[in-house]
Each structure stands twice: as structure tokens, then as C-alpha cells.
């Protein structure tokens with residue numbers, strides 16, 4: 001056997017040398033070409049054998065994703081979980097949110113539950129590139145961080161209007177248009193005070209409400225990207241989405257019981273992200289639910305793990321992803337074994353910052369390593385802030401309220417700033433104390 005392999009090796013070297021037309025390959029090239037050609041157990045063992053890594057150069061192989069360090073391939077889709085948990089807040093998992101990045105430069109956010117905004121910021125992506133948000137339904141654990149994202153976008157260097165898509169309401173006042181309208185009204189003081197200080201372009205909002213009962217209807221069709229909506233079963237007026245681009249398909253459930261629409265229209269997608277709950281007994285133990293509450297919420301308002309498996313068995317995605325549970329050592333085991341009663345295909349149990357690179361060749365899953373000390377990404381356009389001082393006249397009551405010694409110190413800070421920076425900024429409020437009438 002060894003003699004035969006040796007003869008084959010010599011033959012391959014000779015063929016390799018002949019094919020290159022260079023006469024002889026250097027020994028390193030010979031080893032590489034031989035290994036890649038042979039695929040024998042010896043060759044594989046050699047590939048996987050000990051290697052001497054440089055002690056000063058970067059370690060060349062990483063099985064994690066460092067955001068901002070990898071170019072997205074022209075044909076590639078990258079999906080990052082920015083929220084996978086529950087309405088019960090926890091540091092480890094924000095509530096529902098998924099970022100989809102495409103090789104054509106387009107980026108989409110699906111759902112934006114509580115806590116997800118800080119996950120998005122930890123990726124270091126300019127907010128100008130994150131102006132498209134699709135909400136599957138208007139529960140706080142799927143939409144709660146949208147107001148923060150929207151209103152504080154301009155102080156995080158977003159100078160681009162936000163575009164929002166969401167379902168119509170069973171009652172008009174429950175639909176996405178009314179929701180966005182109420183949001184702006186609820187945050188009226190925020191809008192006025194923040195609006196007086198920031199570039200107004202980032203505080204524009206385009207709302208696209210669509211019929212929640214529409215089946216497989218295209219609600220977004222730009223730049224080669226189509227997003228379709230599917231009716232969901234979750235208190236009505238909830239929807240699921242399927243994004244299609246470049247022959248790749250991504251399906252996202254928001255909250256729902258498994259539906260026939262999903263089984264039909266999400267069939268064969270590359271990445272299928274669907275909600276899935278922990279067993280009712282665990283909900284009773286962890287959240288203090290009564291048996292009735294736990295069974296209703298965990299199986300009638302949401303998808304039981306066995307039902308998740310059943311819908312994925314029909315969907316047959318390249319990769320199935322379950323989310324919407326607190327993913328711990330014990331819940332993961334319970335969810336996994338319940339899913340395996342009904343589904344044996346490829347599966348990930350999502351947690352925050354799980355990342356999927358999707359190509360025609362398959363789906364690669366890794367964990368992203370977020371930046372815990374993130375600052376906003378730099379501005380993409382020249383800022384045009386309004387004259388804040390003019391927008392905010394100093395009232396007589398403010399004048400009464402101000403502490404004069406502290407105001408004088410503040411004025412010195414600004415004077416020093418002007419000297420050092422060659423600017424001429426006037427202390428609009430604290431400057432009043434040094435005016436003659438004081």
C-alpha cells in the first residue's frame with residue numbers, strides 16, 4: 001500500500017511539474033499540490049497536523065466574526081442576530097432584531113425589540129446605511145427600540161431619513177401608520193428639543209403600511225431586492241417576511257404560530273429564522289406563569305419547539321434558526337430535544353451576535369465579537385445643524401434658576417475652548433450671568 005502511494009506521489013509530482021511548464025516546482029508547491037490532489041488519509045492527516053505559527057504575525061485563522069473586518073462578497077448575504085430573547089430584559093439577550101446585509105451594499109433591519117439598538121451600535125455600522133426597518137408586529141419585544149433608534153439617530157451621525165415598513169391594523173389606530181404617528185406625539189418634547197439641536201434630515205420618517213393579510217405580496221422592490229409579506233398568527237395583524245436577492249432567500253417569522261403561508265412560501269429558503277418557545281413547565285418555573293398562562297402563551301400565542309420542528313421539516317431550509325427564548329445550558333437542551341422529535345435538518349439555536357454568512361454554497365454560522373466600547377461610526381455627509389441658541393430663548397425663569405458661580409466657571413470653559421480651537425462660540429445660557437443687567 002505504502003509503495004503504491006509513493007509511486008502515485010512521484011507520478012503526481014511529475015505530472016504537476018509537467019503541467020506547470022516550469023520544469024520543477026519548489027518543494028512547498030509540490031507538497032501543496034500533492035495534498036490537494038491525493039485527499040488520502042495521510043494527506044488529510046498532514047493538513048491537520050502540527051503547524052508552526054509565527055510568534056509575531058497575526059494568527060491567520062479565526063472562527064469568529066469581528067464586525068468591520070471582513071469584506072462582504074458581491075454574492076454574499078450576512079445576517080447578524082441583534083436580539084434573540086424575550087420581553088423579560090436580560091444583559092445576555094435583547095429582544096427580537098435581525099440585521100441583513102447584502103453584497104450589493106443594502107442593509108435591512110427586521111424587528112427592533114427592547115435592547116437591540118445597543119447591539120446594532122456595537123457593530124460599528126454607519127446609521128446612514130441602516131435606514132430601512134421592517135416590523136413584523138408592534139409588540140414591544142419586536143418594536144420597542146425603534147423610537148430610541150429613530151430619535152437618537154441624528155446624535156449618532158445619521159443624516160438620512162428613516163424608512164419604516166409595518167402591517168396595517170385590525171383597527172386603524174392599531175396599524176403602523178397610527179403607531180408611528182402616536183410615537184411622534186408621545187415623544188413631542190423629545191422631537192422639539194432634540195430637533196432644535198440636530199441636523200433635521202435624520203429626523204424624517206417615511207412610513208409604509210401594508211395589508212397584513214396579503215399573502216406573499218411584494219412590499220419592497222428596489223435594487224434587485226424583494227421583500228414579501230406573509231400573514232402570521234399572533235393576535236392578528238402580525239406578519240412574517242421573506243427577503244430575496246441574488247438567488248438567496250431569507251425568511252423571518254417575527255411572532256407567529258406556524259402557518260400554511262410560511263410552509264408554502266418560505267419553502268427551501270437559505271436561512272429560515274422562526275420563533276420557538278421553551279416548554280410550558282420551564283415558563284412556569286422561570287417567569288412565574290400559571291399553567292394556563294404558560295400553555296396558552298407557549299403554544300397558542302407562540303410556536304412550541306415541536307411545532308417549530310414540524311414547520312422546518314416542511315420548509316427544508318439550508319439552515320433553520322430558532323429564537324425567542326432565553327438560550328441557556330438547560331433551556332437549549334430542552335428546546336433542542338423537543339425540536340429533534342420532529343426535525344432532523346440543519347439547526348442553530350440563536351443567541352445575540354450569532355452571525356450567518358449565506359452564499360449559494362451554503363450557510364456558515366459563527367459568533368460575532370461586538371465592540372463593548374462602541375462610539376458612533378463617523379459621519380457620512382456634512383452636518384447642517386440648526387442654530388440651537390436661536391431655537392431656545394433663555395427664559396426669565398431659567399435666569400432665576402441658574403447658579404451664578406457655576407455659570408461663570410462654564411463661561412471660562414467656553415472661553416478656553418474658543419482660544420484653543422479658534423472658534424467664537426457664545427455661551428447662550430450661562431453667558432447671561434455676565435451681561436450688564438446681572
Ligand SMILES: [Zn+2]
Nearest residue numbers: 137139234255
Ligand atoms: Zn408578539
Ligand SMILES: [Zn+2]
Nearest residue numbers: 139141142255
Ligand atoms: Zn415576541
